[in-house]
Amino acid sequence: MESKNILWSISLSVIGIVTIILIGFNLVEIELPDIITRIFSLMELIALPVLAFSTVKKIKHKA
Secondary structure (H helix, E strand, O other), X not given: OOHHHHHHHHHHHHHHHHHHHHHHHHHOOOOOOXXXXXXXXXXXXXXXXXXXHHHHHHXXXXX
8 A cells, every 4th residue: 555545544534533523522412621622623634634635646646
């Protein structure tokens, strides 16, 4: 597996898992501490450009 695919997989997993955690806690109406919410949001903000970059590289490699 190439490094682009590993980055793509990890960033997609991070975004998915963090989103499920945040939505899950919101659905059961459990309020997370502010610092935890900020850390999760920061993780998503870091993973998003990595996902975009690795997706573009993955598409260019196929073409």
